[in-house]
Structure formats: structure tokens, C-alpha cells
Amino acid sequence: MNVYNILISGVGGQGVLLTSKVIAEAALLQGLDVKQSEVHGMAQRGGSVLSQVRFGDKVFSPIVTEGEADMLIGFEPLETARYLHFLKDDCVVIYNTRPIGTIGVSIAAEKYPEGINDAIKARVKTVMPFDGTQLAVTAGDKRTLNLVLLGAALKFLPLKESFILDAIKNTVPKKVLEINQKAFAAGRAQGNK
Amino acid sequence: MKKAILSGNEAIARGFLEAGGKLAAAYPGTPSTEVLETLSRVEGIHAEWSVNEKVALEVAIGGSLSGVRSLACMKHVGVNVAADPLMTAAYTGVNAGLVLMAADDPGLFSSQNEQDTRHYARLGKVPCIEPSDSAEALQFVKAAFEMSETFDTPVILRTTTRISHCKSVVETGPAEAPSGRGLAKDFAKYVMLPNNAKKRHAFVEDRLLRLKEWAETSALNQIIDGDRETGFITSGISFQYVREAFPKAAVLKLGTTFPLPEKLIRTFAATVKRLAVVEELDPFLEEQIKAMGVTVHLGKNVLPLCGEFSQRLVREKIAGSALPLKEPIAGLIMRPPTFCPGCSHRGLYTVLAKLKLYVSGDIGCYTLGALPPFSALHTCICMGASISAAHGVAKGLALQGTRQKPVAVIGDSTFLHSGITGLINMVYNGGDAVVIIMNNDTTGMTGGQEHAGTGRSAKGAEAPRLDIAKLCQAIGAKRVREIDAYKIKDLEKIMKEELAEKGPSVLISNQPCVLRYRVSKKALVVERETCKGCKLCLKAGCIALSYTPEGKTGYVEIDPLLCNGCGVCDQLCTTGCMKTT
Numbered sequence: 001m002n003v004y005n006i007l008i009s010g011v012g013g014q015g016v017l018l019t020s021k022v023i024a025e026a027a028l029l030q031g032l033d034v035k036q037s038e039v040h041g042m043a044q045r046g047g048s049v050l051s052q053v054r055f056g057d058k059v060f061s062p063i064v065t066e067g068e069a070d071m072l073i074g075f076e077p078l079e080t081a082r083y084l085h086f087l088k089d090d091c092v093v094i095y096n097t098r099p100i101g102t103i104g105v106s107i108a109a110e111k112y113p114e115g116i117n118d119a120i121k122a123r124v125k126t127v128m129p130f131d132g133t134q135l136a137v138t139a140g141d142k143r144t145l146n147l148v149l150l151g152a153a154l155k156f157l158p159l160k161e162s163f164i165l166d167a168i169k170n171t172v173p174k175k176v177l178e179i180n181q182k183a184f185a186a187g188r189a190q191g192n193k
Numbered sequence: 194m195k196k197a198i199l200s201g202n203e204a205i206a207r208g209f210l211e212a213g214g215k216l217a218a219a220y221p222g223t224p225s226t227e228v229l230e231t232l233s234r235v236e237g238i239h240a241e242w243s244v245n246e247k248v249a250l251e252v253a254i255g256g257s258l259s260g261v262r263s264l265a266c267m268k269h270v271g272v273n274v275a276a277d278p279l280m281t282a283a284y285t286g287v288n289a290g291l292v293l294m295a296a297d298d299p300g301l302f303s304s305q306n307e308q309d310t311r312h313y314a315r316l317g318k319v320p321c322i323e324p325s326d327s328a329e330a331l332q333f334v335k336a337a338f339e340m341s342e343t344f345d346t347p348v349i350l351r352t353t354t355r356i357s358h359c360k361s362v363v364e365t366g367p368a369e370a371p372s373g374r375g376l377a378k379d380f381a382k383y384v385m386l387p388n389n390a391k392k393r394h395a396f397v398e399d400r401l402l403r404l405k406e407w408a409e410t411s412a413l414n415q416i417i418d419g420d421r422e423t424g425f426i427t428s429g430i431s432f433q434y435v436r437e438a439f440p441k442a443a444v445l446k447l448g449t450t451f452p453l454p455e456k457l458i459r460t461f462a463a464t465v466k467r468l469a470v471v472e473e474l475d476p477f478l479e480e481q482i483k484a485m486g487v488t489v490h491l492g493k494n495v496l497p498l499c500g501e502f503s504q505r506l507v508r509e510k511i512a513g514s515a516l517p518l519k520e521p522i523a524g525l526i527m528r529p530p531t532f533c534p535g536c537s538h539r540g541l542y543t544v545l546a547k548l549k550l551y552v553s554g555d556i557g558c559y560t561l562g563a564l565p566p567f568s569a570l571h572t573c574i575c576m577g578a579s580i581s582a583a584h585g586v587a588k589g590l591a592l593q594g595t596r597q598k599p600v601a602v603i604g605d606s607t608f609l610h611s612g613i614t615g616l617i618n619m620v621y622n623g624g625d626a627v628v629i630i631m632n633n634d635t636t637g638m639t640g641g642q643e644h645a646g647t648g649r650s651a652k653g654a655e656a657p658r659l660d661i662a663k664l665c666q667a668i669g670a671k672r673v674r675e676i677d678a679y680k681i682k683d684l685e686k687i688m689k690e691e692l693a694e695k696g697p698s699v700l701i702s703n704q705p706c707v708l709r710y711r712v713s714k715k716a717l718v719v720e721r722e723t724c725k726g727c728k729l730c731l732k733a734g735c736i737a738l739s740y741t742p743e744g745k746t747g748y749v750e751i752d753p754l755l756c757n758g759c760g761v762c763d764q765l766c767t768t769g770c771m772k773t774t
Contacts, residue, residue, distance in 0.1 A: 047530035062359035065505035
């Protein structure tokens with residue numbers, strides 16, 4: 001299998017890392033080589049966060065560079081738009097339409113850019129925007145947004161569903177497993193709409 | 194053998210256990226933190242958060258002397274703090290194996306500089322090895338302990354952010370449990386009086402020659418056969434970028450980056466038409482290779498000294514032609530990091546910004562007070578520098594005829610790391626500054642680790658809790674007061690009182706980190722009809738707030754999913770429009 005490249009972007013604290021962790025684990029269960037990169041430290045304090053997962057027969061670099069990504073999973077519209085130039089022409093974008101203001105917006109020094117959803121649509125061949133935060137809150141916790149988005153991405157992922165379900169079990173803490181599985185199911189239903 | 198996906202740091206921890214390592218000491222620092230975090234969960238070994246990196250390395254030196262394989266972990270700038278023991282441990286050598294894991298941060302994901310730690314290997318004349326993924330990280334730790342004991346030397350295991358924080362597939366083996374070697378006593382070897390050190394210096398020089406000879410055939414260095422039109426010498430993460438960018442090219446992958454295997458390099462260079470040396474940061478390999486008289490065709494003449502590399506960058510710079518690039522969407526605003534909703538630092542900086550004080554900063558979440566809307570922090574150098582620099586500022590201003598009492602802001606963990614010495618110095622030397630210790634009961638920026646003031650050890654066991662206020666009093670500080678950084682009116686009053694007093698003032702805020710301790714109060718809500726849209730509350734600089742211009746004034750809203758209910762914005766509000774839900 002050729003290397004498949006996924007970018008996962010969001011705001012520090014949204015739980016971006018768990019999504020990439022589950023995908024990487026599923027790829028390993030499927031017998032593939034996999035590399036995953038993430039950023040810790042200062043960027044996690046409400047800043048823009050990017051995680052990257054690459055899997056295939058053999059993966060060298062752990063990072064995805066401009067023009068290489070097959071899929072982008074965005075936790076927030078602005079953070080989705082920020083990485084569109086990393087995508088291949090025939091890419092898939094799954095993203096949460098609920099915006100989170102930047103500190104510049106919150107202090108009224110900047111405006112959250114308008115028309116982001118249209119700009120994304122205009123640039124991307126296959127795009128799936130939806131209010132993932134609402135689905136996560138309905139599932140029981142806004143922090144399950146990562147599993148909602150993963151569920152929605154499922155039908156595009158070149159990984160077997162059974163491996164992803166196992167990876168969720170292996171990765172998500174037992175205490176919150178049920179609510180995360182519920183969130184994943186809600187995302188999958190959204191993806192199949 | 195079991196396959197798992199591990200980060201480089203987790204793999205290093207695993208390698209330590211498989212090497213029979215028994216003692217690990219570290220101070221948290223991105224991107225090195227997770228090695229000790231992983232080890233703190235293992236029974237049967239000693240894993241500790243030391244007070245700083247110098248202490249961590251000294252503890253590891255002691256562990257080695259006692260006869261157990263020992264590891265010290267730190268980020269690149271931590272090695273500066275630990276440089277003193279490192280330079281002389283290089284002379285004494287080891288009893289049981291001693292490894293210093295140092296994590297560099299090319300690209301500055303979470304650091305104050307981009308230094309290349311490999312220079313320390315050369316300075317201390319100790320070997321440096323560099324893994325290029327997690328599987329190698331595990332094996333290299335084991336090799337490092339073998340090297341350390343075979344050659345009687347500390348070994349530097351150098352990673353970078355992309356090695357430490359990237360995850361890849363690792364085959365783990367069983368943990369080893371060799372018996373300890375027992376305490377070593379040897380006056381000539383371990384007591385570095387001048388006469389002993391003279392002899393040990395000669396040993397160090399000879400050891401370096403033997404290490405160089407050993408590196409020639411070490412399995413840590415590999416040649417990947419391939420096209421010899423352009424051949425590559427590379428190490429660490431750059432190896433992965435080279436392999437991806439030029440999959441058919443011949444590559445000499447160096448695992449031992451100090452000392453270098455000269456014959457191996459010469460032989461490889463002689464078989465390629467053009468030689469490229471690919472390394473992030475400084476031309477550490479390149480300059481040594483050039484000093485051998487080997488021609489390097491492509492190196493830092495085309496590759497950058499600053500920032501991190503990627504497969505794309507290597508492809509472009511080596512080929513000498515730019516790859517097509519799609520334009521990013523225009524007009525997107527940046528999203529810099531900011532204080533978490535509910536963080537007590539917000540209250541502090543609201544006041545410091547209002548009073549327009551000169552603030553000497555330090556390393557931690559509170560460095561973010563330098564960014565808008567506060568813009569209330571005017572220097573940030575290194576761990577502990579806030580207090581000493583504020584003292585220097587006050588003295589320097591006094592020499593110019595100005596009495597202005599500067600402010601130093603420092604966190605609890607940073608204060609214990611190296612702020613104490615600055616405070617002792619200030620008190621002793623007749624200083625005149627306000628020192629604010631933001632004690633949030635954790636090492637926050639690195640993700641919430643224990644320290645000597647939290648009352649818990651790295652393993653989570655109960656530990657003596659250092660009393661910061663009593664310590665400051667014992668140092669001789671006369672004015673030590675507790676503050677509540679959430680109560681901004683009280684804080685402003687206290688600040689004014691302390692600014693009027695001559696001499697050191699120490700203010701200690703004891704409010705737990707909301708992220709680490711999951712502190713959450715009920716969200717506030719803005720009563721739309723009462724809000725006048727005056728935007729005073731926005732000075733709190735909180736991402737839960739947003740302003741919508743509408744009509745004459747507009748209005749503010751609070752995102753109920755983000756608000757932590759700390760109430761700092763409510764204290765700035767003059768209309769009383771903010772209500773508890």
C-alpha cells in the first residue's frame with residue numbers, strides 16, 4: 001500500500017491527539033508501517049495544533065508536507081482552512097463547522113474571517129462539513145469531538161472498520177469508553193448521510 | 194517480541210528498562226518530558242523529578258557511582274544548566290553506565306532558543322549518538338549503556354522534537370535485571386583534584402581516539418547502498434527526510450555523530466560523485482568532515498541553519514529547484530497560544546498591564562503575558578532569570594538616577610529550579626523589586642508534573658511539601674505576602690503598596706492550575722440588555738469572550754463551553770451584566 005497521509009488540525013485542548021492515536025493504532029493492527037507526529041508544550045495552550053499520521057508498506061518521514069495530504073480532519077473551520085495547501089488535488093476534508101475565536105478575536109483586535117466554509121468548499125473536491133461539537137455534546141461530552149470526527153471519516157479511510165473499533169478500545173480510557181463509542185457511532189451516521 | 198507504537202521518548206524509557214537501567218532523574222522540558230513520565234509508572238526502579246537539570250545529572254552520576262545504570266533526561270537548554278557536572282563527569286568516567294538524554298528543538302515548537310546540543314559532546318569529549326526513529330531510540334539506549342561501561346564515559350543520546358514526539362512501530366523485548374556493580378571508591382578516578390584531573394584528562398584524550406576507532410565498525414552506523422551520483426551523509430530525523438526525498442540514493446547514516454568514523458566517511462565519500470551532508474541546525478558533521486579534507490558539495494551552502502527540515506525542503510534544496518506550491522487561503526488570522534480559560538495568570542496580568550509596570554519574565558505558561566492584550570512582560574531569557582534580571586534592572590536604573598521598582602514573575606517549579614538563587618542574591622545585595630511567585634502547584638507548561646512544592650513525588654507518592662513563603666522568609670525577605678490572583682482589585686491595591694516600599698517584596702499566589710487539577714466553576718452568561726458593549730471585560734484576554742458589533746455599541750457574549758467561571762471579566766465589568774448560571 002502506498003503511503004496514505006492524514007492531517008488532523010484543531011485548537012490546543014480539543015483532543016486532536018486522540019484521533020491520530022486511534023488511526024495509528026488501527027493501521028498497526030492492519031499490519032502496516034505507521035508514523036505519527038504531534039506537538040506538545042506551548043502550542044497546546046489554545047494555539048493552533050497539527051497532528052499527522054502516515055501509514056503504508058514503508059513510511060520514512062513522520063511529517064506531511066505541502067501537497068502531500070490525502071485527508072484532512074479539521075476540528076475547527078479556521079484551523080481547517082489553514083492547512084488546505086497541504087492537500088493533494090483529490091483529497092477529502094472532514095471538519096467541524098463550530099468556530100472557536102482566537103485570542104485576537106476575543107479582544108476585538110481581529111475579526112474571525114468570513115466565508116470560510118465557502119472557501120473550503122471551493123478548494124476541496126470531497127468535503128464533509130457538519131456541527132461535530134453538537135453531536136459530541138449530544139453524545140454526552142464536548143471532548144468526544146475527536147471520535148465524532150473519526151466516525152465521520154470512517155468511510156473514506158483505507159483502514160478496516162474492525163481495526164478502528166479495536167483501536168478505540170485499546171486507546172480510549174475505560175471510564176469514558178462507552179461515551180466515546182457513542183460519539184463514534186454518531187459521527188459514522190453523519191458520514192453516511 | 195511485541196509490536197507497539199511508541200513515541201521516541203516512550204521508546205527511550207523502554208530501552209532503559211531493557212538495558213537494566215535502575216535510576217532515572219530529569220527535570221521536565223519539552224520535548225524530553227515523557228521519558229521520565231513513562232518511567233515514573235514503572236515499579237522496581239527509581240524515577241524522580243529532580244529540582245533542576247544540574248541536580249538530575251548529579252543524581253544520575255551518583256547512581257552510576259553506586260553501581261546501577263543511570264539516566265538523566267532534559268531538553269537542550271537544560272544541558273546548559275547541567276554543563277558543569279557533565280564536563281567533569283567526562284573526566285571521572287563511570288562505574289555503572291551513565292547516559293544523558295538531551296532533546297533539541299529545531300523549529301522552536303516550545304523553546305527559547307534553537308541550540309545544537311551536539312557541541313557539548315565535542316566540548317566534553319564524550320560520545321554522542323543520534324537515533325532516527327523510535328525503534329532505533331530503544332536500541333540506541335541499550336547501545337549507549339554498553340558504550341558507557343566499555344569506554345568508561347558518560348554518553349549523550351541526542352534527539353530532536355521529531356524523534357522524541359513522533360510515534361513509530363517498535364518491537365519491545367523483555368526488561369533486563371542485572372545485579373548492581375556495587376559502590377565504586379577510587380581516589381584517583383573520582384576525586385577531581387588537579388593532580389588526579391591531569392591524569393584523567395590524558396585518559397579522556399586517549400578514550401576519544403579509542404571511541405573513534407570503535408565507531409568505524411559500530412553497527413550504529415550504516416551504509417544504504419544505492420545511486421552514487423549524489424551520496425548522502427546524514428543522521429537523526431534528517432535520515433528519514435533524505436530517504437523519502439531520494440529513495441534511490443546511497444546513504445551513509447551516522448548513528449555515532451561524535452566522534453566521527455573518519456575512515457568510513459572517507460571511503461564512502463570516495464565512491465560518490467557528489468557528497469551531500471544533511472543535518473538540521475549547525476554544520477556539526479559538515480565541519481568535521483571538511484576538516485578531514487573531504488569535499489562536501491552540498492551542505493549548509495544550500496540547506497538552512499535555522500528551523501526544522503522536511504522531505505520537501507531536502508528535495509528542493511538538494512535538487513536546487515522549487516517544487517510547486519499551492520497558495521494558502523488568504524486573510525486567515527493567526528492563532529497564538531493563550532492562557533486557558535480560568536487560569537489565575539489572567540488576573541495577574543490584567544493588573545500588571547493596567548499598572549504599566551516593567552515586568553521581568555521567566556519560562557512557563559506565564560510567559561504568554563507578553564502577548565496581547567496584556568503585552569505586560571518585557572524580558573524572558575531562561576529558567577530563573579526573572580528575579581536576577583529584575584534585580585539588575587533596578588540597580589541599573591538607580592545608577593541612572595531613576596527609582597523604579599520592577600516586577601519579576603516566576604512559577605513555582607521555575608522558582609525551585611533556579612529562582613531561589615536569584616532571590617537570595619537580591620535580598621543579599623540590597624535589591625528593590627517585586628517578586629511574584631505564581632504557585633499553581635505543578636509544572637504547568639510541560640503538562641503538569643510534580644515538584645518539591647506539590648507534596649507528591651514523580652511516582653505520585655506523598656512527599657514533603659516545600660513551603661515557598663517560609664523559604665522566602667528564611668532567605669531574609671522581609672515582605673512576604675500571599676495574594677489571590679483572581680481578585681484583581683485587591684491585587685492592584687497590594688501591588689501599589691509594595692511598589693511604594695523600598696526593598697524586595699515577595700508576593701505568592703496559591704491558585705491551582707485549572708488544567709492539571711480540572712478546576713471548573715459554573716460558566717458566566719452576559720445579560721444582553723444590560724451589556725453596553727464597552728469592551729472593558731475583553732481586557733481579561735479570554736477566548737471564552739467575544740464581541741459582536743451591532744447597533745451603536747454591540748455586545749459581548751460568553752461561550753458556555755469554554756468559560757471556566759473564574760470571574761476576572763466580571764470584575765472588569767462596570768454594568769454588572771455578567772450573571773452566574
